[in-house]
Amino acid sequence: MIISSHAKKYSVEVTDAGFITRLMEKSYKLVIIDKKVYDLYRNTLLAGLKKETLYLFDAVEKNKNAGSALKICGKMAEISFKRGDELVSIGGGIVQDVTGFAANIFNRGVRWTFIPTTLLAQCDSCVGGKTSLNFSAYKNILGTFYAPDNIYICLDFVKTLTEDDYLSGMGEVAKFNIMSAKDGIGLLENNMEKLLARDTGVLKFFVERSLEFKKRFIEEDEFDLDVRNLLNFAHTFGHAYEKTSNYAIPHGQAVTLGLITANNISRARNMLDPALKERIEKICMNFISVKLKKEWFLADKVIEAMKKDKKRKSDKLAAVLFSSDLSLKVVQDLEQKEVAEALSFIL
Ligand SMILES: NC(=O)c1ccc[n+]([C@@H]2O[C@H](COP(=O)([O-])OP(=O)(O)OC[C@H]3O[C@@H](n4cnc5c(N)ncnc54)[C@H](O)[C@@H]3O)[C@@H](O)[C@H]2O)c1
Ligand SMILES: [Zn+2]
Structure with a gap:
């Protein structure tokens, strides 16, 4: 490529x-x-x-x-x-x-x-x-x-790779393939066993798909000014969890948890239907190996970390959310209360 x-x-x-x-x-x-x-x-x-x-x-x-x-x-x-x-x-x-x-x-x-x-x-x-x-x-x-x-x-x-590092990579594979379209979700479900067993042939297919997907965004917006921001899907929360856990959660696993959080907010806003949310969450849970601690997901700590995110563009809390029609939407009006509610689903 x-x-x-x-x-x-x-x-x-x-x-x-x-x-x-x-x-x-x-x-x-x-x-x-x-x-x-x-x-x-x-x-x-x-x-x-x-x-x-x-x-x-x-x-x-x-x-x-x-x-x-x-x-x-x-x-x-x-x-x-x-x-x-x-x-x-x-x-x-x-x-x-x-x-x-x-x-x-x-x-x-x-x-x-x-x-x-x-x-x-x-x-x-x-x-x-x-x-x-x-x-x-x-x-x-x-x-x-x-x-x-x-x-x-x-x-x-x-x-x-250690299981933690391998699954960290799988978190990014999941993110790209879930973002990429409905067939990405089905493909992840159908190949889960082989992915978890590190099957080289299946991994090649998913790694190439991930890179093809990312290519479209980085070629259109190399310097992160516009559509590349959508690749931040799940990262606003993911970066916060890396910080609140003092980096005990590896990057890709924090992104997976971020994806679950974003989907909970999408669901609460009625953007995502419950069945699709469940399917995505089920896929994601396969990629978490770190033993999660409650204190990493306290709403005030997470929100404080989100406010310090270097990619924030205004004083408001922003995130990329996912809808049932599989489009991604940047929202700039995230309420602290919505984040707190979504966090209650993690632990
Ligand atoms: N530049 C970017 O676009 C970008 C994007 C995402 C993340 N990052 C950065 O990447 C870093 C995380 O990188 P990472 O997760 O790729 O891993 P890493 O470089 O942090 O390595 C993780 C661990 O795996 C070990 N390791 C590496 N290859 C191995 C192998 N084949 N077998 C066994 N052990 C192996 C390393 O020694 C290390 O202990 C973070 O610092 C993050 O900020 C950069
Ligand atoms: Zn990432």
């Missing part, structure tokens, strides 16, 4: 283990890789990587900052990395954000190949070109737009 962005066209391709093995045998100048992924695959998929080109990165949120990006820039300077050289990075969203930022600012932009290894990065974040870093206590507050030149997805990597 080719994605057109303002700066360039870039490619994203679902490949297989053989392709990745061969790719790793090429000579690269610098490969930034999630330490955990390297340890898991150094003797198999990644056996071809040359040790002297590796930069092992500890992929934890506290390292997703400008300091880490600058250290990578320092490494590039030290090895005389030129504009024509290619930076490779292998890992999930954390590695993507840090290396994307470094690739963007070093020499005002270097060529970059990204191999996403989490389901979340494969089905969602690898396209769209956002790079986001944490700063001080603020998550994702620093950022740029800088897409990789090539993205190679290999679904074999998801086999080793």
Whole structure:
């Protein structure tokens, strides 16, 4: 698949283990890789990587900052990395954000190949070109737009994800496919067992559908000014739950809970019929593995977190809601009382 962005066209391709093995045998100048992924695959998929080109990165949120990006820039300077050289990075969203930022600012932009290894990065974040870093206590507050030149997805990597991380990715898959049309809901229902068993063939189908769906929005509105805001479906609440749980809920699972909340509000406003709401909720509940605590869903805490959301455009509470005709609607007049009522359905 080719994605057109303002700066360039870039490619994203679902490949297989053989392709990745061969790719790793090429000579690269610098490969930034999630330490955990390297340890898991150094003797198999990644056996071809040359040790002297590796930069092992500890992929934890506290390292997703400008300091880490600058250290990578320092490494590039030290090895005389030129504009024509290619930076490779292998890992999930954390590695993507840090290396994307470094690739963007070093020499005002270097060529970059990204191999996403989490389901979340494969089905969602690898396209769209956002790079986001944490700063001080603020998550994702620093950022740029800088897409990789090539993205190679290999679904074999998801086999080793923890259940929490795998289901986090499934939350985004569910979001795209539920948003995409009624057949998306039916397809999720019919393939649930295989999805939960991480069946590579079925996953390929859903990951490609998710990326195709996202492509339409990011090509039309790359800079988040208009229709791309609809991709925020479930995120207004999801971001709040990440905060109230102090990030104990992984991003995609928080999004799934956000989707349930948005649907409860849609239902209360009579926008969504009860049978469809039930079906969606049933799908979503398969993708929650974190043991939820009541204190994460207290209305005043959630509303306070929503008010601090960096994507808010006015003083009012806003959200993207879903209707029975499967259209999405941005509402700007959300009442605190509606949020509180919707929360009572979560626990
Ligand atoms: N830039 C964007 O558009 C965008 C979009 C969504 C999320 N994000 C960011 O992405 C981050 C979350 O990313 P994520 O969920 O992809 O994962 P991650 O990078 O946080 O990794 C999650 C865990 O999985 C491990 N891991 C990675 N690949 C593995 C594999 N194949 N097998 C076993 N373990 C593996 C990592 O070491 C880590 O412990 C957050 O910081 C979020 O803000 C960015
Ligand atoms: Zn998301």
